[in-house]
Structures are given as C-alpha cells and as structure tokens.
Amino acid sequence: xxxxxxxxxxxxxxxxxxxxxxxxxxxxxxxxxxxxxxxxxxxxxxxxxxxxxxxxxxxxxxxxxxxxxxxxxxxxxxxxxxxxxxxxxxxxxxxxxxxxxxxxxxxxxxxxxxxx
Numbered sequence: 001x002x003x004x005x006x007x008x009x010x011x012x013x014x015x016x017x018x019x020x021x022x023x024x025x026x027x028x029x030x031x032x033x034x035x036x037x038x039x040x041x042x043x044x045x046x047x048x049x050x051x052x053x054x055x056x057x058x059x060x061x062x063x064x065x066x067x068x069x070x071x072x073x074x075x076x077x078x079x080x081x082x083x084x085x086x087x088x089x090x091x092x093x094x095x096x097x098x099x100x101x102x103x104x105x106x107x108x109x110x111x112x113x114x115x116x
Contacts, residue, residue: 002054005047012106019110029109036108037087037095048102052089055100063096 020027029036044052056064070088077085089097095105 001047002051005051009051009106012103016106016110023110027109032093034090034093034095036105037090039084039086041084042087042102043104044102052097052100052102055097056089059096063091066091067096 056067059067067088070086070090074083074085074088077083087095089095089101095101
C-alpha cells in the first residue's frame with residue numbers, strides 16, 4: 001500500500017509544484033520558512049502517518065530520540081483534544097521527514113496570499 005501511495009505522491013507533487021510555480025508571487029511560503037510547522041494541528045490520515053513513520057525509521061538514532069522527546073513534551077502539555085503545537089518532526093527549523101511529509105504540509109501556502 002505504501003508503494004502505491006508513494007507513486008501517488010510523485011504525481012501529486014508534480015501537479016502541486018506547477019501550482020506553486022504559477023502562484024509564486026502570491027505565496028508567502030519559501031524554502032526555509034517553518035511557520036506552518038511551528039504552531040498547528042496536523043490532521044494526518046493513517047496512511048500518511050504510516051508513510052511519515054517510514055521516513056522516521058530512516059533517520060539517525062539521535063534524530064529519532066529528538067522526535068520522541070518532542071512527542072513526549074507535546075503529550076505532557078496536552079490539556080484537551082484540540083491543541084495547537086509545534087510539529088514533532090520539526091528540527092532546527094526544517095522538516096526531518098520532508099520527503100515523507102503529509103498532504104497538508106505539501107499543499108500549505110497555496111490557499112494563502114501575501115498581504116503587504
């Protein structure tokens with residue numbers, strides 16, 4: 001199932017990249033920006049989580065430990081089912097599982113317009 005999903009993502013990314021390119025003057029998100037990762041609610045499907053975990057398993061042990069610590073901190077600070085938090089996969093301002101990120105992450109920015 002993950003192989004089919006990965007194939008889907010390759011085609012999906014081609015389409016999304018085209019939209020980002022066409023709308024680049026209106027999109028605030030640029031490489032190095034992690035605003036959407038610093039505070040949010042990350043609604044991933046089970047399939048997306050399986051794919052994220054596939055990426056997680058390829059990380060060095062020290063990076064995996066950092067992510068586990070992030071998850072522990074998020075869980076201990078949770079006071080309700082609705083909590084905006086920093087994505088546990090964010091490390092040093094970058095996504096540690098970027099190639100395995102979810103659809104929400106892949107499309108973030110397309111629905112937003114810079115308002116100078």
